[in-house]
Amino acid sequence: MMISASHNDAREAPVFSQSINCSPMREQRGYPIEIWRMVGMQTAFEILGGKGRLASALGITVRSLNYKLNAERGVSNLDLTLAASTLETRGKKMLDHARKLRDGIEPQAKCMGTAE
Template identity: 65%
Template sequence: MVISTAPPEAREIETSAALERRSPKREQRGLPIEISRMMGLQTAYEILGGKKALADALGVGVRSLNHKLNADRGVSNLDLFVTARTLETRAAKMMQHAAKLRAVLADTQRELIQS
């Protein structure tokens, strides 16, 4: 038995409409559907170069990713975490490559100065 320490007004019984939307089975409850989550995925696939790249990172098919983007399915916290990690990995690779290009540029400038 669980005893609530919440004040009485916070323990009010939910309306029947709210109860109808909720499934008794945890696995049948929907994930959060928020515009910020969907737009975050959309921006991420644009940065990564397409839906296929993001779908591969998430371990889902493009069709499943489309359902998430269209709000037919929710976007989980794990989806957001994996997407963020994928973007961070891509950013690190880009910064490493930019450093290599700057090193080549610096070598070229030194050669021009010495000539």
């Protein structure tokens, strides 16, 4: 029989601040797999017009993007930030183009006598 000189608390399993499925070693931790992250990425590629465009914005292949969408890999905060930035850029381009289209309508309306 082996007798330990350590206190009972020292023999208990250590408690880590990470959740159960995360390793205490940073190199072994995976990215979060959460539904809202995957749905957000799905919506982003639909708005951008395809998986290829979102994958290109993230600097990954379409195959890697599919892994993220299928919860085989997690979606990192960087992935979300890059997708949001790409959507903002696309949105700005859309708003600028819409403004140009409206500016093109105004002179024509003046020629037709509908403007004051």
